[in-house]
Structures are given as structure tokens and as C-alpha cells.
Amino acid sequence: MPGPESLASPRFADLVPMLRAAGCVFAEDEAQLLLSEASSPAELFEWVERRVAGAPLECIVGWAEFCGLRIAVDPGVFVPRRRTELLVSEAAALMLEHIAPASSSAAVVDLCCGSGAVGVALASRVSLRELHSADIDSIAVECARRNVATVGGHVHRSDLYSALPARLKQRVQLIVVNAPYVPTRVLPTMPPEARIHEPPLSLDGGADGLNLHRRIIREAPEWLDPNGYLVIETSERQAAGTASLVAAAGLAPRIVHSEELDGTIVVGGPRGQ
Structure with missing residues (x-):
């Protein structure tokens, strides 16, 4: 040929x-x-x-379609997956059903934001008072800044919550997270688009895939409004583990799975709701 x-x-x-x-x-x-x-x-x-x-198609053409939007994607940046649209749809539903009725707009934090796709897609669906997207990788941060600027949000180079404005503590209505959750031993079996062309820190979740989940969930109550929610992507196999971490942090866990999108998330909300 x-x-x-x-x-x-x-x-x-x-x-x-x-x-x-x-x-x-x-x-x-x-x-x-x-x-x-x-x-x-x-x-x-x-x-x-x-x-x-083996280069990802999205990095070649410079954008990925996500939730009906064109999201700029640079080489070396995690490419948003269709399964993560479940995270956006559930977060938007929470905003409309529980958060927005009590507040004219909301402060949202998007951790491990990569290209910023989740925060941008959410802001395209519901009114946000503030959007703060954060990632530890400098290449991802530069890419996210271009995307998040289109919805008036802020991007921080941050190890999880570390560089977020302190004034947000106890005031965030929603934390959305697509943190790495692939167990280290599984990384060699991933498709070359991810294994070779995406940064390992955007994929590697440690021995059981939940290292970042532990840190994120443990610190979430320090930042959440008492009536706020945490929505975090996981895998179907790891969902019970992620949910137990959410419960241990004092939040009420709920697992949501979509067969159509092959996506799984865990929602952590206020007790009694």
C-alpha cells in the first residue's frame, strides 16, 4: 500500500x-x-x-469535539473523552436542580482540568458566577487558558487545591474532577494514543488508581459550601472504592453509570439530600 x-x-x-x-x-x-x-x-x-x-487525531487537527463544542487540544495535553460528558451532564443537572435554585449563580472548581473541557462545557450549559480550573502541568495550563477564556473563567497552575484563592474555602458550590484513575500496572496496556502521546501524570492513578482521588476527596470539605457537591469521574470497577472515600469525607455518595457513554462518576453531596 x-x-x-x-x-x-x-x-x-x-x-x-x-x-x-x-x-x-x-x-x-x-x-x-x-x-x-x-x-x-x-x-x-x-x-x-x-x-x-499513533498520534491522537485531536492533537493533529488541534481540537476535540466535546459536548458539542470545539475544545482546543495541544500536543502533550490529555484529550477529553466522550465518557466524560457524563460528568458534565450530571454536574449541570445538580446545578439546575439543587444549586441554582438557592443561588443566582455558582462558584465552580474544575480540578485536573487538562484542556479545560469540563469547565467550559459546564459553563456553556449553566450560569456560573466563577469558574476556576486547575492543573499541575504547565502545557495543559496554557492550553486550558485559551479554552477557559472563552467563558470568562480563571486557570491556575496548581497541585490540586494548592493555588486556588483562599477566599473560595467553604464557598465552592461544585467541584468537578476528572483526575487520573488508571492503575499503574494497566498503563502499558493502553492504546498508543494515550500511552505514548499523553503525559503519564494525566493517566497514572497509582497502585489502585485512586491516589489522586484520596487527596481530592479528603480535602474537598475544606472548600465546599456546606450544601455543595463533588462530582468525580472513575471507572465502573473502581466506583465502590471512590464512593467509600466520599463517604469517609462526610459526603453522601451516589454512583452514576452510563452504558451509552461507557462512563462512571461518583457524586458526593450533603448528608440528608
Whole structure:
């Protein structure tokens, strides 16, 4: 099969088999996107070569579709997954049903924000008084700043809560989190798009995948309003462990799973609600 550099003029019919041979499950969709986004045949050739080598499609074209939005994604930044749309939809529902009725707008913290996708998607659905997104990785922070600026939020380079404004303590209505939760031993089995091209610190959750969850959940009550909520993504297998950490922190846990999105989250809310 010819490589992309040997094609005189790139065509959909040429690209699909090359992408499929490289293991791209949605080769037709990817070929169409690459053709529509590339500004020249030379750029298209370069993009196809990178994709065949395993680079994430989103980092090649520079954006990812998430909750119907275009989120800028730079190389080396965690690519938002469709499963995380469950986190956004549940957080938006909590805002509309429990938080917004008691407050004209809300302060929200998005931890381990990566590209900032979760906070931006949430702000596109409900009114937020303040959005504070935080990540420890400098590359992710720069990417998130471009995205979060579109909704008027703030981005902090922060080890979890450490760089957040102290005035937010006991005043945050909602904490949303997509922290790393992949057990260290599982990392070598992940697809090359993640294993090679995304930073390990955005994936590695420690021996049982819950190292970051422990820290985040333990410190959450220090920042949450007494009637506030924590919503954290996990896996179906680890959900019980995440929920037990939420309960130990004094919050009422609830597990939510979506078969359609293959996503699982744990909600921690006020006791008695």
C-alpha cells in the first residue's frame, strides 16, 4: 500500500485503507476530518503520517469535539473523552436542580482540568458566577487558558487545591474532577494514543488508581459550601472504592453509570439530600 508521500493528490479512498491498516477504528470519519481540516496536500501528508504513527487525531487537527463544542487540544495535553460528558451532564443537572435554585449563580472548581473541557462545557450549559480550573502541568495550563477564556473563567497552575484563592474555602458550590484513575500496572496496556502521546501524570492513578482521588476527596470539605457537591469521574470497577472515600469525607455518595457513554462518576453531596 502506498505511503501518503507517494500520492499525487490525496483522496478519501486512498486515506481510509491507510488509516484502517494503522488500527484506526473510525477510519472513514478520520479520513473525512483530515481532508476537511488540512490546509494543503503537504499538511495532509504530514498529518496522515503522524496519525499512522499513533498520534491522537485531536492533537493533529488541534481540537476535540466535546459536548458539542470545539475544545482546543495541544500536543502533550490529555484529550477529553466522550465518557466524560457524563460528568458534565450530571454536574449541570445538580446545578439546575439543587444549586441554582438557592443561588443566582455558582462558584465552580474544575480540578485536573487538562484542556479545560469540563469547565467550559459546564459553563456553556449553566450560569456560573466563577469558574476556576486547575492543573499541575504547565502545557495543559496554557492550553486550558485559551479554552477557559472563552467563558470568562480563571486557570491556575496548581497541585490540586494548592493555588486556588483562599477566599473560595467553604464557598465552592461544585467541584468537578476528572483526575487520573488508571492503575499503574494497566498503563502499558493502553492504546498508543494515550500511552505514548499523553503525559503519564494525566493517566497514572497509582497502585489502585485512586491516589489522586484520596487527596481530592479528603480535602474537598475544606472548600465546599456546606450544601455543595463533588462530582468525580472513575471507572465502573473502581466506583465502590471512590464512593467509600466520599463517604469517609462526610459526603453522601451516589454512583452514576452510563452504558451509552461507557462512563462512571461518583457524586458526593450533603448528608440528608
